[in-house]
Amino acid sequence: MKIIETVPEMQRFSDALRAGGKRIGFVPTMGYFHEGHLSLMRIARERADVVVISIFVNPTQFGPDEDLEDYPRDFERDREMAESVGVDVIFNPSVDQMYPDRYQTYVTVQEVSKDLCGPSRPVHFRGVATVCTKLFCAVKPHFAVFGEKDYQQLQVINRLVLDLGMDLEIVPGPTFREPDGLAMSSRNVYLSPAERKSALSLRKALEEARRLFDSGEQSVEAIVEGASRTIREYEGTRIDYVKVADAASCIPLSGEIEGDCVLALAVYLGKTRLIDNMVFRLPESDE
Numbered sequence: 001m002k003i004i005e006t007v008p009e010m011q012r013f014s015d016a017l018r019a020g021g022k023r024i025g026f027v028p029t030m031g032y033f034h035e036g037h038l039s040l041m042r043i044a045r046e047r048a049d050v051v052v053i054s055i056f057v058n059p060t061q062f063g064p065d066e067d068l069e070d071y072p073r074d075f076e077r078d079r080e081m082a083e084s085v086g087v088d089v090i091f092n093p094s095v096d097q098m099y100p101d102r103y104q105t106y107v108t109v110q111e112v113s114k115d116l117c118g119p120s121r122p123v124h125f126r127g128v129a130t131v132c133t134k135l136f137c138a139v140k141p142h143f144a145v146f147g148e149k150d151y152q153q154l155q156v157i158n159r160l161v162l163d164l165g166m167d168l169e170i171v172p173g174p175t176f177r178e179p180d181g182l183a184m185s186s187r188n189v190y191l192s193p194a195e196r197k198s199a200l201s202l203r204k205a206l207e208e209a210r211r212l213f214d215s216g217e218q219s220v221e222a223i224v225e226g227a228s229r230t231i232r233e234y235e236g237t238r239i240d241y242v243k244v245a246d247a248a249s250c251i252p253l254s255g256e257i258e259g260d261c262v263l264a265l266a267v268y269l270g271k272t273r274l275i276d277n278m279v280f281r282l283p284e285s286d287e
């Protein structure tokens with residue numbers, strides 16, 4: 001497996017692959033792998049000739065009070081895990097490579113970034129859109145795989161690629177969960193045993209929303225209330241938001257559910273903020 005640390009070397013490597021007719025699949029990450037990351041790499045492996053992943057803890061997507069310094073890192077462990085699923089290249093640039101002196105260019109996906117996680121993480125999606133644009137310029141992939149776990153991020157990237165006419169396909173990967181249903185996340189390592197138990201409230205809230213929806217409930221407010229009540233039943237949970245939003249624009253809905261939508265939620269367990277989501281599709285009408 002090859003490790004590449006500079007942007008020019010990554011570009012030269014990808015140019016050579018493209019010239020040889022190879023299909024490049026890409027999985028951008030911040031490292032500290034779990035099975036969720038590996039599931040995306042496996043999707044890339046199935047569809048690509050060459051699988052490139054990146055490991056880069058991107059400073060521009062962290063707010064000043066967030067966990068940039070403490071974000072868990074272990075390159076050697078990540079390298080072994082990536083190798084075990086057949087990754088060909090790890091692109092592992094330094095912060096200076098990605099943000100050289102006097103850096104000043106940022107990409108903003110306006111509407112999709114605005115709500116859900118936007119208000120609590122005001123610089124986050126600008127950082128994500130910027131770093132993904134830069135990673136795409138470095139890796140030049142034919143397709144890139146993003147997890148549905150970070151639902152709003154996936155929609156930001158879909159919009160970014162569409163709006164800028166980027167020549168790559170975005171492939172969504174399903175959320176990989178612990179046996180009890182908690183979505184895997186690098187941040188789960190921060191949870192105390194008591195917080196880990198209450199972290200199950202996110203999944204249970206989604207299940208309650210699904211139960212209501214399947215029994216014919218179409219009121220956004222009733223579904224949000226059912227999910228919120230479930231979260232509050234668990235000790236030590238603090239809701240950041242529970243919202244039903246349009247599945248593509250991520251703009252919150254009210255009244256009756258219409259078209260495809262997503263129930264998205266963010267919950268604090270102590271200092272750790274966890275997110276999860278579930279997509280609701282109304283059955284196609286016959287008319």
Ligand code: AMP
Nearest residue numbers: 029030031036146147149150175176184
């Ligand atoms: P991160 O390293 O947290 O930035 O995540 C890198 C990629 O892995 C993103 O596309 C995430 O959406 C995805 N990802 C994170 N957790 C999961 C999970 N539990 N299941 C599937 N994909 C995930």
